[in-house]
């Protein structure tokens with residue numbers, strides 16, 4: 001025991017944080033050892049983001065203490081001092097989009113009057129090279145990919161001297177190759193003594209990257225253990241407080257339907273709820289045909305640049321097709337018109353809930369009913385009682401953690417905001433629901449419930465389209481079309497294997513390679 005153990009990268013104890021009547025953190029603690037990769041997991045609303053705010057100096061806790069490398073945390077408001085201790089990298093990086101990478105790296109570090117731009121660029125180049133980040137410092141930050149933005153943020157944090165970095169769902173917008181590169185970089189930095197707190201709803205990533213895991217539930221600390229000593233079932237049990245079910249409940253059944261859905265163009269026009277005929281968008285995807293029948297959930301699988309998201313956005317009218325057409329129940333939908341798509345019965349769950357999904361200052365009830373206000377009272381009036389009643393129903397069926405329908409959406413945790421977006425799309429009882437990565441940021445248990453709700457849309461006789469690269473999202477589909485570089489590369493019935501679908505999304509032709517060596 002005589003070896004000198006370096007002080008913990010961060011140590012927090014007895015942290016209490018209240019928002020009005022809500023106790024977001026109830027005497028919790030966390031200790032991240034130097035050079036460790038420590039996961040923090042918990043259901044939506046468990047308190048993870050609130051802890052991040054406390055550990056980065058954004059919120060002052062009502063009680064408790066935080067220290068970095070054995071020294072008390074800086075005073076509240078001393079941003080410069082906090083930056084030398086800790087940084088948080090979010091899925092959307094916090095860089096200023098209109099400034100160059102070099103400017104972002106040195107933001108607020110120089111007296112503006114004395115900036116020498118050539119020197120600044122050279123320093124930025126050195127700094128990026130030092131941390132092995134392959135990004136041109138003269139590029140506008142807004143033009144970086146999510147992955148590049150995150151690497152720049154990490155380099156920026158390290159250059160301030162921070163040896164502790166929080167990653168809040170960093171993989172949410174990365175494809176498999178991007179996740180690999182991120183993890184490789186993190187392992188490399190870990191070897192140099194940098195510690196990470198990793199927040200993710202993808203439990204497999206916790207097992208792939210982290211050596212320690214802490215679970216919070218309902219604002220309380222439940223357990224901290226070496227990852228190797230906790231099975232997935234035990235982890236889920238700690239998160240939910242219930243014995244874990246063996247598997248996700250919402251697999252599409254392998255039914256008679258399966259054998260009937262081998263072709264994409266064989267459906268008679270009258271039967272399909274949604275049909276794409278030669279649908280194309282220049283630069284995104286080429287002429288695509290498919291039909292979604294009543295009772296069917298269709299998956300549009302694909303990695304980041306595959307065109308699947310653009311296809312989803314074209315179906316809902318956010319983008320205007322450059323060729324072909326979309327039909328709902330045999331009637332053509334006006335291209336490029338969200339209002340027309342909505343009127344035709346297409347419900348939409350967008351990927352980016354902050355930009356496209358919610359009015360943050362408004363209540364849960366108002367947001368959940370944004371598309372149905374014409375149904376909530378006579379002659380265009382909105383009856384508050386009906387709005388609340390509808391919202392209350394959605395809150396319980398989707399298990400939204402909120403103090404009530406009147407709570408502003410801005411006060412909900414990220415995953416619970418996503419559920420409000422889904423509630424809103426369901427409110428109109430769409431004939432076809434188009435959902436883009438519907439479970440992003442949603443915890444394991446809620447994920448199951450949400451996918452069940454999407455499945456339910458089809459089971460009541462309507463239809464759904466799930467645009468995603470998440471295998472769990474795609475498992476509820478009766479049929480999956482995989483896109484690669486804007487083209488359909490493969491199509492699967494519900495009996496696909498993870499390996500086949502992943503290969504297709506990576507651009508490898510499906511089938512015929514069973515048993516091939518990696």
Ligand SMILES: Nc1ncnc2c1ncn2[C@@H]1O[C@H](COP(=O)(O)OP(=O)(O)OP(=O)(O)O)[C@@H](O)[C@H]1O
Pocket residue numbers: 019020022023024042043044045046047048049050051401402410411412413414415416441443
């Ligand atoms: N500004 C705020 N005002 C009121 N309540 C808040 C505020 N911020 C968070 N809360 C509440 O605190 C609790 C914890 O939220 P937090 O965002 O920390 O959860 P989380 O674990 O990060 O969830 P998710 O996985 O969904 O991101 C939630 O009940 C949330 O509604």
